[in-house]
Amino acid sequence: MVQKADKLFINAHVLCMDDDFNRYEKGAVAVTGDHIQGVGNMDQLTKEYQAPEVIDCKGKILMPGLVDAHTHVPMNLLRGLGDDLRLDVWLLGFIMPVEREFVSPEFVHLGTSLACAELIRSGVTSFADMYYFEDQVAEATAAAGLRAICCQTILKFPSPDADSFEEALAASETMIKKWKGHPLITPAVAPHAAYTSTVDILGSATALAQKYDVPLHIHIAETSQEVEDCLDEFDMPVVPYLEQFDVFNAKVIAAHCVHIDEREMHKLERYGVGVAHNPTSNLKLSSGIAKIPRMLELGLNVGIGTDGVSSNNDLDMFEEIRLAALLAKGSSGDPTAVPARTAIAMASSMGAKSIHLGDQTGSLEVGKKADLILVNIDTLHNSPHY
Ligand SMILES: [Zn+2]
The missing domain is CATH 3.20.20.140 (Metal-dependent hydrolases)
Incomplete structure (x- = not known):
């Protein structure tokens, strides 16, 4: 069944910084209220979630603030x-x-x-x-x-x-x-x-x-x-x-x-x-x-x-x-x-x-606060990169 979210960040290189250092090169994050509802591959997440606001991250890195x-x-x-x-x-x-x-x-x-x-x-x-x-x-x-x-x-x-x-x-x-x-x-x-x-x-x-x-x-x-x-x-x-x-x-x-x-x-x-x-x-x-x-x-x-x-x-x-x-x-x-x-x-x-806030923030995981940043890695001083 398709779930509802407030915001869907798509087309991002998602860097979770969770214990397993998961990352999704073509990933997405679903956000409801102030928390993360879903993290994963874009293909999968866009099937699972619908949101009134969809933000195209244009290949930038989406990572924890x-x-x-x-x-x-x-x-x-x-x-x-x-x-x-x-x-x-x-x-x-x-x-x-x-x-x-x-x-x-x-x-x-x-x-x-x-x-x-x-x-x-x-x-x-x-x-x-x-x-x-x-x-x-x-x-x-x-x-x-x-x-x-x-x-x-x-x-x-x-x-x-x-x-x-x-x-x-x-x-x-x-x-x-x-x-x-x-x-x-x-x-x-x-x-x-x-x-x-x-x-x-x-x-x-x-x-x-x-x-x-x-x-x-x-x-x-x-x-x-x-x-x-x-x-x-x-x-x-x-x-x-x-x-x-x-x-x-x-x-x-x-x-x-x-x-x-x-x-x-x-x-x-x-x-x-x-x-x-x-x-x-x-x-x-x-x-x-x-x-x-x-x-x-x-x-x-x-x-x-x-x-x-x-x-x-x-x-x-x-x-x-x-x-x-x-x-x-x-x-x-x-x-x-x-x-x-x-x-x-x-x-x-x-x-x-x-700083004893590990249960709230610092990684992109379901249930944590949606403290997200986008990092543009296609700048002059970073091109090309490996
Ligand atoms: Zn000081």
Whole structure:
């Protein structure tokens, strides 16, 4: 029997990015409401489905929308500020004072809208954000029609939207209650990093994430300095330090993890922590190169992030995918490290798992959200291709 769908995308090279990496050279996708109803060969699908709207994809690649696993979208308004500084000088001496002076709800809404336009341009349909006035990030993102994990930042010192951590924590809970269950927005909490948190912050942010079953987003071991300071002060590296406060019992998205050792990787894998790898940001701020091939070997879900525009200068996810593959090859001495398929998975199916949205997006499968992009591969700089 012929089934009804809302939209039928036909004549596409369908790249599913599911567990079996299915692809259909002359494929089609049926969509009803906001979810995928059918995926397969065009000949078969056009017999099975009828839709009032049929979109001819003209041989372009139809694939899952990309997932930006770590960013700070309002920072689009700070592009180019404080280039060529090391991370601690850049963040604590430059960016944070600028933010305390200028960041307001209007700033956040405007910056998010601009970032959403840039993200759409590079094929991103989902992202994990960490910033201030996160309610405004959620508002602007939902208005743009993108999917996001919106994580309210908590710091041990005054921030643009809170004079104390208690205030930031209360704002996080208010935002979580407001947005929980929204079709596009997943509210969450973000103790910024171990070195910008207190024991109280780590404990209460974890309790909040667990209470509402929402993700917890945190920067981990971004620089060697962070690890050295943690070793000096607490006699242990960053991951075991955070483990003491049960942080990993929440659904954690760990940004960077540039300087974690083998034991820390095993721990993160055991807890089901998602890692967000940020190649450009780690290079621009001279943070180092994360050991991504080893993390993948151990079975960690590693996503790719742009980080904020201030530590990147753009939100081009295809550039990040390419860099993730090349960095892994160049730093490991192994040209087979992070092949193209893995790099794309890190920005789609595995990327979605890394931000704990794997059940909703990241691959073209029946029942998942219809987060679709079309990629034109017949451009001058890509012709001919094999
Ligand atoms: Zn960041």
